[in-house]
Amino acid sequence: xxxxxxxxxxxxxxxxxxxxxxxxxxxxxxxxxxxxxxxxxxxxxxxxxxxxxxxxxxxxxxxxxxxxxxxxxxxxxxxxxxxxxxxxxxxxxxxxxxxxxxxxxxxxxxxxx
Amino acid sequence: xxxxxxxxxxxxxxxxxxxxxxxxxxxxxxxxxxxxxxxxxxxxxxxxxxxxxxxxxxxxxxxxxxxxxxxxxxxxxxxxxxxxxxxxxxxxxxxxxxxxxxxxxxxxxxxx
Numbered sequence: 001x002x003x004x005x006x007x008x009x010x011x012x013x014x015x016x017x018x019x020x021x022x023x024x025x026x027x028x029x030x031x032x033x034x035x036x037x038x039x040x041x042x043x044x045x046x047x048x049x050x051x052x053x054x055x056x057x058x059x060x061x062x063x064x065x066x067x068x069x070x071x072x073x074x075x076x077x078x079x080x081x082x083x084x085x086x087x088x089x090x091x092x093x094x095x096x097x098x099x100x101x102x103x104x105x106x107x108x109x110x111x112x113x
Numbered sequence: 114x115x116x117x118x119x120x121x122x123x124x125x126x127x128x129x130x131x132x133x134x135x136x137x138x139x140x141x142x143x144x145x146x147x148x149x150x151x152x153x154x155x156x157x158x159x160x161x162x163x164x165x166x167x168x169x170x171x172x173x174x175x176x177x178x179x180x181x182x183x184x185x186x187x188x189x190x191x192x193x194x195x196x197x198x199x200x201x202x203x204x205x206x207x208x209x210x211x212x213x214x215x216x217x218x219x220x221x222x223x224x225x
Binding site for chain 2: 035043044106
């Protein structure tokens with residue numbers, strides 16, 4: 001099976017702009033989670049989508065939003081970008097059932113200038 | 114919500130020695146604990162996992178132990194090799210949905 005893919009791999013934006021990141025899960029996986037990774041902060045959970053519904057949400061401001069489509073592909077949007085949003089954004093897919101692990105995509109590296 | 118703490122943040126060992134990384138969690142309902150290895154510039158990769166009904170699991174040079182009473186779990190790497198150098202993350206799956214809580218990572222350096 002093909003692994004988790006993310007596009008684009010790199011992005012440079014300026015403050016105030018918005019950005020949309022995309023994640024295609026492993027075939028058959030219905031759960032997609034998004035994480036923000038910054039040096040020293042580890043992986044911070046943003047939200048999880050399962051069957052087109054947001055099932056869990058982390059402690060991020062409302063500028064961070066997401067959605068999931070019927071084919072399980074997911075998008076994450078960040079509006080009004082701030083310098084502190086510069087990070088590696090990882091998505092991870094799983095079947096969504098208890099005890100099943102997540103498999104990560106390669107990430108999108110976002111730089112906000 | 115769940116809180117996962119990971120120690121140490123950095124670890125250097127001589128090639129051939131063992132390395133141990135420890136994590137604690139706060140939510141007794143957490144039931145699944147994976148460990149990920151992330152090499153520089155790459156995605157986190159699952160290396161081993163353990164479920165709450167098991168106390169120990171081994172896979173060649175890697176083992177994980179879980180103490181549910183004390184709410185801590187550990188990663189053990191024996192006979193370390195330079196290619197084991199990476200950042201290792203522990204995680205705990207919460208009791209709602211599919212939310213995983215990650216530790217802050219341990220940067221392991223294996224000195225040849």
